[in-house]
Amino acid sequence: MRRRIVGLTVAAAVLAIALFGVPLAALVVRYLVNDEQAELQRVADVAALTLSADLAHGREPGPLPAVDTAVTLTLYNASGQRWIGNGPAGLDEPIREALEGEIASGTVGGDLVVAVPVVDNQVVGVVRAATPVAEAWVRILGAWMLMAALAAVALGAVWLVARRQGARLARPLEQLAKNAQRLGDGDFSVRGRPAAIPEIDAVGTAMDTTAERLGDVVARERAFTADASHQLRTPLTGLRFGLEAALDVPGQDLAAAIRVAIGSTDDLMRTIDDLLELARDTNRGTEPLDLAPVLTELGDQWRVMLAASSRAIVVRVPTGVPAAAASGAAVRQVLAVLVDNAVRHGAGTVTVAVREAGDALAVDVSDEGPGPGDTDALFVRRSPKAGGLGIGLALARSLAEAEGGRLVLARAKPPTFMLLLPAFRDPPEGGESPETLGGPGPRPAADRPGR
Incomplete structure (x- = not known):
């Protein structure tokens, strides 16, 4: 050129x-x-x-x-x-x-x-x-x-100017070609430098925008893969545990074991449906959510696994508790993460209790274990290969904030996590949605499990 x-x-x-x-x-x-x-x-x-x-x-x-x-x-x-x-x-x-x-x-x-x-x-x-x-x-x-x-002399001056202008025009185009190659190789962080040439800068801006969007898409897909793997691990573990228990116990009623396995499969399908629903940003808490059946189902899912370790789960839902203005899929996944952490890293009885907290509902999940050592890094998303906590609590917090709620560590020892959810109120005339607890509204792209 x-x-x-x-x-x-x-x-x-x-x-x-x-x-x-x-x-x-x-x-x-x-x-x-x-x-x-x-x-x-x-x-x-x-x-x-x-x-x-x-x-x-x-x-x-x-x-x-x-x-x-x-x-x-x-x-x-x-x-x-x-x-x-x-x-x-x-x-x-x-x-x-x-x-x-x-x-x-x-x-x-x-x-x-x-x-x-x-x-x-x-x-x-x-x-x-x-x-x-x-x-x-x-x-x-x-x-x-x-x-x-x-x-x-004139031709020499023209040659020098043409060479300089040719380099000025060719250099950004060559850089665009390199950036396109890097983008094709999967480097979505590539960004072009302004060339002070409007047409070339327009192409570079379009390529930067494309790289940013592709990077967001890939990041969301990777996050969804990691989140789905994390959330599906628990029901798969329960299914495997039930089948192994049926094989290990002589004279076990296989029909009952199959029914339990089918129930675990239903839980697995429910988890998959919840993840897909959250990935599509549907059901943003416009309908009231009764927490009693959600928590009862949660207790039934974990009771057998905890009993195998001589532990128990207690669910407390007082009568007269108002409904929550949140997505059932999001609440189920947040509570699944909290109970899973209590099972894996805690000890003793796991307690899930609901209480009113002003205009909100508080769901406390606690156990009798020593609690986390590093409370500052609890909700920091880390590599799936890192030991300890890394994906679940970060995912749970992002889901809670996307529903207009909050997830905090209310007490370190014994550990108690508190999920605050906005209580459902009949919307006033005009169709305004219920107030949130200072959440950011729609889930940010970087925090969504996938799309």
């Missing part, structure tokens, strides 16, 4: 110089030839004035004035005979015209010739001035060489 820009620019400059320079060169030839003839006429006029007095009184004319060595002066009488000088003995066309009383000029052989009549009431003689045409062409060639030098 750079070579093409430089080549086209230089070619355009050559064409412009040719279109301007060829006529100018012809004008230079004409101008210098006319100038040379004018100089010859001036010399002849001086000689005619010098000799006119002698010719008018019939005296022998004196010597011709001194002139440049390249100029030949000759005096002819009224009959056309050479009188003084080294000019041709015969008459040429300029002399004949001058004998008729007019100044004549022309090219005779290889000379430029000017003939000036000497007049005293009548033509009494003719002064002929001549110089080789080569003298004029020396000046012409000098002017042409100067023009050629100026054209070469």
Whole structure:
């Protein structure tokens, strides 16, 4: 591209110089030839004035004035005979015209010739001035060489400017090509630098926007994959545990084990449906959510697994508790994360209790374990390969905030996590939605499990 820009620019400059320079060169030839003839006429006029007095009184004319060595002066009488000088003995066309009383000029052989009549009431003689045409062409060639030098300088300047402009145009395009290659290789952090060229900057901005959107999409997909893996692990573990228990106990009622497995499969399907619902941002808490069946179902899901470890789960839902203004899918997944953490990292009985907290509902999940060591990093999302907490609590907090609620560690020892949810209130006239607890509204793209 750079070579093409430089080549086209230089070619355009050559064409412009040719279109301007060829006529100018012809004008230079004409101008210098006319100038040379004018100089010859001036010399002849001086000689005619010098000799006119002698010719008018019939005296022998004196010597011709001194002139440049390249100029030949000759005096002819009224009959056309050479009188003084080294000019041709015969008459040429300029002399004949001058004998008729007019100044004549022309090219005779290889000379430029000017003939000036000497007049005293009548033509009494003719002064002929001549110089080789080569003298004029020396000046012409000098002017042409100067023009050629100026054209070469102009072409050199055009080449330098074209090279610089070519680099200025090509460099951002080459960078765009590299960025597109990196984007194709999966590097969505690639960003272009402004080139101060509106058209190229528009392309770069569009590519940056595309890279950012693709990066967000990939990040959401990866987050959804990690979140789905985390959330599906618990029901799969329960299903595996139930099947293994049925095989390990002699005389176990396999039909009952199959029914339990089917129930676990239903829980698994419910979890998948919840994740897909959350990924599509549906059901944003516009309908009231009764927490009692949600918590009862939660207790039933975890009771068997906790009983295998000689632990228990207690669910407390006081009567008269208002409904929550939140998505059932989000609440189920948040509580599943909290109970899963209590099972894996806690000890003793797991307690899930609901209480009113002003205009909100508080769901406390606690156990009798020692509690987390590093409370500052509880809700920081980490690599799935990191030990301890890393995905679940971060996901749970993002889901709670997306529903207009909050998730906090209310007490470190024994550990108690508190999920605050907005209580459902009948919307006033005008269809305004229930107030949230300062949540950010729709779930941010970076926090969604997927799309």
